[in-house]
Structures are given as C-alpha cells and as structure tokens.
Amino acid sequence: MTETTRKRSDKKREAIIQAATQAFQEFGVNGTSMDKLAELAQVSKRTVYNHFSKKEELVMHLIKEQWKSALVNIGVEYQHDLPLNAQLEELVFQEVTFMCSEGHLELARVAIGHFFYEPEKLKDEVAQLKAQESSLHRWLKAGKADGRLVFDDPEQVVNEIDSLIKGQCFWPQLFKIEDTISEDDKRRITQNIVALVLCRYAS
Amino acid sequence: MTETTRKRSDKKREAIIQAATQAFQEFGVNGTSMDKLAELAQVSKRTVYNHFSKKEELVMHLIKEQWKSALVNIGVEYQHDLPLNAQLEELVFQEVTFMCSEGHLELARVAIGHFFYEPEKLKDEVAQLKAQESSLHRWLKAGKADGRLVFDDPEQVVNEIDSLIKGQCFWPQLFKIEDTISEDDKRRITQNIVALVLCRYAS
DNA sequence: CTCATTTTACACTGAACAGTTTACTTTTCA
DNA sequence: TGAAAAGTAAACTGTTCAGTGTAAAATGAG
Incomplete structure (x- = not known):
C-alpha cells in the first residue's frame, strides 16, 4: 500500500516543487502566495502544507536543492x-x-x-x-x-x-x-x- | 502666512524623505509599512499621504532624487x-x-x-x-x-x-x-x- | 469490498497593510 | 484675536495572505 501511495505523494510533491521553482522566478517569493502556488501546481493548498509546513521551508528546500545540483x-x-x-x-x-x-x-x-x-x-x-x-x-x-x-x-x-x-x-x-x-x-x-x-x- | 508655513511643511516632508530613505534601505520597500514609516518620521500617517499620495510615488521620488544627486x-x-x-x-x-x-x-x-x-x-x-x-x-x-x-x-x-x-x-x-x-x-x-x-x- | 492513506474543497482565523475619514489641535500671520 | 493652513490621532474599510481545521472524496492494497 505504501509503495504506490508514496508514488502518488511524490508526484504531488514534485508538482509543488516544479511550480514553486517557476513561480518564484517569475513573481518572486513574496509575489507568490501559497494559494496561487497551489493552483499553479494543480494541487490543493492543504497538500502544499502537508509537504512543506511553512513557506520558508519550501524556499529553503528549493534553494539548497538547486545549489547542490549546481x-x-x-x-x-x-x-x-x-x-x-x-x-x-x-x-x-x-x-x-x-x-x-x-x-x-x-x-x-x-x-x-x-x-x-x-x-x-x-x-x-x-x-x-x-x-x-x-x-x-x-x-x-x-x-x-x-x-x-x-x-x-x-x-x-x-x-x-x-x-x-x-x-x-x-x-x-x-x-x-x-x-x-x-x-x-x-x-x-x-x-x-x-x-x-x-x-x-x-x- | 505661506512663507513660514511652507517651512514647517518642508521640514515634515524632509523628515518623511529622510525616514523613508533609511527605512527602505534597512527593511526594503515592501518591508516598510506606511504606518511604520510615519512613526519613524515622527509624523502622522496622514501627513505622509498629504505629501505623497501613494507609496509608489514616494518610492519613485526617492529613487529619482538620489539618481540625480548621484x-x-x-x-x-x-x-x-x-x-x-x-x-x-x-x-x-x-x-x-x-x-x-x-x-x-x-x-x-x-x-x-x-x-x-x-x-x-x-x-x-x-x-x-x-x-x-x-x-x-x-x-x-x-x-x-x-x-x-x-x-x-x-x-x-x-x-x-x-x-x-x-x-x-x-x-x-x-x-x-x-x-x-x-x-x-x-x-x-x-x-x-x-x-x-x-x-x-x-x- | 474494505481499510488506510492521501488529497481535496472550503471555510475560517488572525495579522498586516494601503489608503480614507473624521473630529480635534497646533502653528502662523494678518 | 481669529481665520487659514497644516498636522495629529485613532478608528475604519477592504484586501491580501499565511496557516489551520475538518469533513468528504479519491486512491490503491489486500
């Protein structure tokens, strides 16, 4: 059960990260509300908060992720x-x-x-x-x-x-x-x- | 009447500009609310709005002012x-x-x-x-x-x-x-x- | 089908903030 | 002294937004 459920969860997570990356670039962190972000990610706002408990956490995740890959x-x-x-x-x-x-x-x-x-x-x-x-x-x-x-x-x-x-x-x-x-x-x-x-x- | 009144007005205006310059540098434009600004300038919020009808107007004034003097x-x-x-x-x-x-x-x-x-x-x-x-x-x-x-x-x-x-x-x-x-x-x-x-x- | 997990929709709280309104005070100068 | 100009304090409107609570729905495993 946890196997494919994980996959679904991961897909949502990926969508959030993807949308956040784009939106933050385009509108800036402050210019991107969590509601807007959820909409862009095609995901409910609550799901965003299930993955990242604070906006700050999402931002930091993104930066370190990209930093690392860079x-x-x-x-x-x-x-x-x-x-x-x-x-x-x-x-x-x-x-x-x-x-x-x-x-x-x-x-x-x-x-x-x-x-x-x-x-x-x-x-x-x-x-x-x-x-x-x-x-x-x-x-x-x-x-x-x-x-x-x-x-x-x-x-x-x-x-x-x-x-x-x-x-x-x-x-x-x-x-x-x-x-x-x-x-x-x-x-x-x-x-x-x-x-x-x-x-x-x-x- | 208009002579010294102008002077008082100008002083307030100067205080606003001064406070805005400092505050915008320190907290950023978005990080500086008009209430905070008025408080820092030792001036009522309404006075700020009497001099600059919008926040944007104040920002643009500051930038062009400094640009010119630079x-x-x-x-x-x-x-x-x-x-x-x-x-x-x-x-x-x-x-x-x-x-x-x-x-x-x-x-x-x-x-x-x-x-x-x-x-x-x-x-x-x-x-x-x-x-x-x-x-x-x-x-x-x-x-x-x-x-x-x-x-x-x-x-x-x-x-x-x-x-x-x-x-x-x-x-x-x-x-x-x-x-x-x-x-x-x-x-x-x-x-x-x-x-x-x-x-x-x-x- | 059933159970567990996850997602969703949506209403809600509480705070921040731009900009306004109003009733009142101070300053200036004629 | 008194009228005009400028300033003040504080409450108010309307909006945006971060973050929460919850009940219902979707998903997938056994």
Missing part, C-alpha cells in the same frame, strides 16, 4: 606540458558557461530575492559557494609554482577573473538587462578574459 | 602629453570612489529592491545611467586616436574595466558580503585594474 564541479587540473592559454581558456569557459546558464541564473534570482534583506544569512550561504571557485585558485597556484605565472596574491587574480566573468555573463543577465549569451559570445568573452589575464601574469 | 560627473579629459598610467588611474579611481560610496550603494539597494521583479522598468532607468559611463569611453577613444592605445571595440574595454570595478567595489558591498573599502584598498584595486588594462591595450 555543484557540478568545474575542474581543470594544471598541466605542465600544455600551453597556459588553452588550459585557462577551458577553465574560464567552463565558469562562463556555468554562470550564464539559465539554471544558475534562476537559482541566483530566487536566492537574491529571498536574501536581499537578510544579508547575514546570505553571507553564510555564499561561503559555501566560494568552495566551488577554488579550482581556478588551485590552477593559478600550480602555474605560479611551475614558474609560468607571476603574481603576488592568487586571491586577487581570482577576484579579477571572477569580476570579468560575472560582469559580462552574470549580472546583466540576472537583472534581465541583457539577453542570453550565444555560444560565440561566450567564446569571445572567454578569449578576451584569458588574453587580458595572461598578458599581465604570464612570465 | 550624477556628479566623473570627468577626465584625455591629455596627449601626460602618461596614460596617471590619467587612467585618476579616471578609474573616480569611478571606484563613486561606486563604493555609501550614497551610491544605498541608491542601488533601493532601486534593486524595487525593480527586481520589474525588469522592463529597470531597463529604462539603467539606460540613463549608461550616459554617465561615457567619460571613460571618450578617454579610450581619444587614446586610440592618438595611437597610444590599441583595441578593436572600445565598448568591450569599457565593459571589462567596469566589470573589474564593480566586481570588487560594488557587488560585494551591495549585498553586504564585504565591508566598506578603505582608501588604501581603493588605491590598490585601482592600480591593479590600470596595470591589467594598460598591459594589454597600451601600444
């Missing part, structure tokens, strides 16, 4: 025998692709909409995001150790690269000031960033 | 006989200082809080902000015409510089992830940006 590791290990150019380009391109993906943008919109007036909580969550950025960090330090890159503070270089990526592939899209980026644009932006960085820091 | 022109004209380094540093430093000033951050917080779920309207307003960035644009084109800078698209270079500035002096502060930047940091960041850019684009 943590597909960006990984390029430093190679002594390959040109810096190609390696860094691959790494930056991965980051660019991730940053401007609709999935990540949607997550970010929900997160920002939710945390905008709760900076302390945001701070905590952002700390986890930082871990994901350390692949670039590792690569830079390896290049420095190998004598092919010259800089004082790797943190600063990461910041610069990160700023260049987000400034062109994340913030404008987040606020829908710019449209989605084409593959060609991604490539072009990546190449410019790599050229800029290596021109300065390659020995 | 439009202190950043201007450095290109000089043929001065080193690029010093000129660009001055220009970038001005932008950095503006970007991370509390005044600008507060404006941006209110604006983003208000426009986050109205991207179309945001787009319009942002267009006006772009005009202010053209001083850098002009400087770069002058440098190129003078043969001391080499690049294809000035727009792209502006984007890169802008990304570098905002990524380090605006976004982290906007979300209160990083504290206010010290004068030394501003100088250091400026110098790094200038070095990065000139290393690549100076002939």
Whole structure:
C-alpha cells in the first residue's frame, strides 16, 4: 500500500516543487502566495502544507536543492606540458558557461530575492559557494609554482577573473538587462578574459 | 502666512524623505509599512499621504532624487602629453570612489529592491545611467586616436574595466558580503585594474 | 469490498497593510 | 484675536495572505 501511495505523494510533491521553482522566478517569493502556488501546481493548498509546513521551508528546500545540483564541479587540473592559454581558456569557459546558464541564473534570482534583506544569512550561504571557485585558485597556484605565472596574491587574480566573468555573463543577465549569451559570445568573452589575464601574469 | 508655513511643511516632508530613505534601505520597500514609516518620521500617517499620495510615488521620488544627486560627473579629459598610467588611474579611481560610496550603494539597494521583479522598468532607468559611463569611453577613444592605445571595440574595454570595478567595489558591498573599502584598498584595486588594462591595450 | 492513506474543497482565523475619514489641535500671520 | 493652513490621532474599510481545521472524496492494497 505504501509503495504506490508514496508514488502518488511524490508526484504531488514534485508538482509543488516544479511550480514553486517557476513561480518564484517569475513573481518572486513574496509575489507568490501559497494559494496561487497551489493552483499553479494543480494541487490543493492543504497538500502544499502537508509537504512543506511553512513557506520558508519550501524556499529553503528549493534553494539548497538547486545549489547542490549546481555543484557540478568545474575542474581543470594544471598541466605542465600544455600551453597556459588553452588550459585557462577551458577553465574560464567552463565558469562562463556555468554562470550564464539559465539554471544558475534562476537559482541566483530566487536566492537574491529571498536574501536581499537578510544579508547575514546570505553571507553564510555564499561561503559555501566560494568552495566551488577554488579550482581556478588551485590552477593559478600550480602555474605560479611551475614558474609560468607571476603574481603576488592568487586571491586577487581570482577576484579579477571572477569580476570579468560575472560582469559580462552574470549580472546583466540576472537583472534581465541583457539577453542570453550565444555560444560565440561566450567564446569571445572567454578569449578576451584569458588574453587580458595572461598578458599581465604570464612570465 | 505661506512663507513660514511652507517651512514647517518642508521640514515634515524632509523628515518623511529622510525616514523613508533609511527605512527602505534597512527593511526594503515592501518591508516598510506606511504606518511604520510615519512613526519613524515622527509624523502622522496622514501627513505622509498629504505629501505623497501613494507609496509608489514616494518610492519613485526617492529613487529619482538620489539618481540625480548621484550624477556628479566623473570627468577626465584625455591629455596627449601626460602618461596614460596617471590619467587612467585618476579616471578609474573616480569611478571606484563613486561606486563604493555609501550614497551610491544605498541608491542601488533601493532601486534593486524595487525593480527586481520589474525588469522592463529597470531597463529604462539603467539606460540613463549608461550616459554617465561615457567619460571613460571618450578617454579610450581619444587614446586610440592618438595611437597610444590599441583595441578593436572600445565598448568591450569599457565593459571589462567596469566589470573589474564593480566586481570588487560594488557587488560585494551591495549585498553586504564585504565591508566598506578603505582608501588604501581603493588605491590598490585601482592600480591593479590600470596595470591589467594598460598591459594589454597600451601600444 | 474494505481499510488506510492521501488529497481535496472550503471555510475560517488572525495579522498586516494601503489608503480614507473624521473630529480635534497646533502653528502662523494678518 | 481669529481665520487659514497644516498636522495629529485613532478608528475604519477592504484586501491580501499565511496557516489551520475538518469533513468528504479519491486512491490503491489486500
């Protein structure tokens, strides 16, 4: 009995999550009432509350879910025998692709909409995001150790690269000031960033 | 009669604007009820409504007010006989200082809080902000015409510089992830940006 | 068919809040 | 002093919304 009943329950749950994801993106968390949400999910309001006892719980579930799934590791290990150019380009391109993906943008919109007036909580969550950025960090330090890159503070270089990526592939899209980026644009932006960085820091 | 009466009225109005500015920053527009606002301004709710017939009107007034006052022109004209380094540093430093000033951050917080779920309207307003960035644009084109800078698209270079500035002096502060930047940091960041850019684009 | 679980419909509570109305007070200045 | 202008306090309307309670209906397993 519990077997297929579970399945029905799970389907409803899935519908709720699905509708919430869409609605929160479109109208914002505060702009989406639980009644509206239930209607969009084709589910009774009471069922929503049976699955998530508070709105807050639903929001947090969504954010962490997406956060987790977004943590597909960006990984390029430093190679002594390959040109810096190609390696860094691959790494930056991965980051660019991730940053401007609709999935990540949607997550970010929900997160920002939710945390905008709760900076302390945001701070905590952002700390986890930082871990994901350390692949670039590792690569830079390896290049420095190998004598092919010259800089004082790797943190600063990461910041610069990160700023260049987000400034062109994340913030404008987040606020829908710019449209989605084409593959060609991604490539072009990546190449410019790599050229800029290596021109300065390659020995 | 109308002379001093105006003064009293203006004082109340000022108190409302003052309280609204603070409250909107701290709790957000939606997080600030008109009752709360009236209390904070030490003014009756009715007085608020005598000055601003709708909440929306108050919000728009605030944003445009601050927008206008923020439009202190950043201007450095290109000089043929001065080193690029010093000129660009001055220009970038001005932008950095503006970007991370509390005044600008507060404006941006209110604006983003208000426009986050109205991207179309945001787009319009942002267009006006772009005009202010053209001083850098002009400087770069002058440098190129003078043969001391080499690049294809000035727009792209502006984007890169802008990304570098905002990524380090605006976004982290906007979300209160990083504290206010010290004068030394501003100088250091400026110098790094200038070095990065000139290393690549100076002939 | 029957029993257990889950979903549904819907009415309800209680709070928050935008905006209004009214009756009253204070300030200013002529 | 007295009339005009501005402000105040507090109750009120109407709406939206989070969250609850409950009885009936749907679903599926044995």
